[in-house]
Amino acid sequence: MLLQTIKEKLDDYVLNSPQNIVNELETMRIYDQPLVGVAGVEDALWKKLKDTDVVGPQHLSPQEWLVGAKSVVSYFLPYTQRIRRSNCSEGFPSTEWLYGRYEGEMFNNALCSFVVDLIKKAGGRAIAPSIDKRLTVVNRRSNWSERHVAFIAGLGTFSLNRSMITSLGSAGRFGSVIVDFELEPTQRLYKEFDEYCTKCGVCIDRCPPQAISEKGKDNGICSHFLDEVRERYKPRYGCGKCQTSVPCEDKNPKEKVYESMMAVK
Secondary structure, eight states: OHHHHHHHHHHHHHHHOGGGEEGGGTSEEOBOSOEEEEEETTOTHHHHTTSTTTSOTTOOOHHHHSTTOOEEEEEEEEBOHHHHHHTOSSSSOOHHHHHHHHHHHHHHHHHHHHHHHHHHHTTOOEEOGGGSTTOOEETTEESSOHHHHHHHTTSEEEOTTSOEEETTBSSEEEEEEEESSOOOOOOOOOSSTTTTOOOOOHHHHHOTTOOEETTEEOHHHHHHHHHHHHHHHTTOOOOOGGGSSSTTSSSOTHHHHHHHHHHHO
16 A cells, blocks of 8 residues: 555656646646666665676665665656657757656656655655765766666666666656555566566667767766866766667557567467
């Protein structure tokens, strides 16, 4: 019942909050209805995240963030079609995308606080690492990776460009809250870390600084380009070209493949 309440409250907050609206851009809405998943704190993958070739030993487990933690609620906020479509051109990001990335992250932080307060009102304890003072980022690696958390929570898998592909695509933002309530974990419908990626290579051609190849993404090249964008459009920044005008923009492209395979059978 608590998980259902959380989902309903999340939907209502996202769809009705004035913070999800950009008045400067003709009352543009930033996010559509969110996708929600749950990970149990005893999942073996939490330990795996501490491997150097995954995130690193600095990545804290849910219990290290919150003593007595039992579950992690992870969510994906998909960008609206207006934001996605505006960013389909080549070169620098669209104005709509920049607002979606900057103001959208402010909204995401507010949403995290909203969920934390919701849990507290229900008599529990909760922490959102993304807005916690203990959050650190060193050499582009943080001690709490929203994408990896989403993977554990069954929301999706990584793509060639290292975005996360969910059933609602990859164009959007992730958030999570650690709680001391026991919630039923979401079943992972995948086994491989990049199972939803078709390796079509469209994101390679979409990347302005050519940071993506068949081997993956060069984070250094990507970050340098983002610094250039920030300098040009500050305080706003972002890119998202590899998440727009690609097959995984607003869906899991493998779902069509699975449907085709079943049709043949």
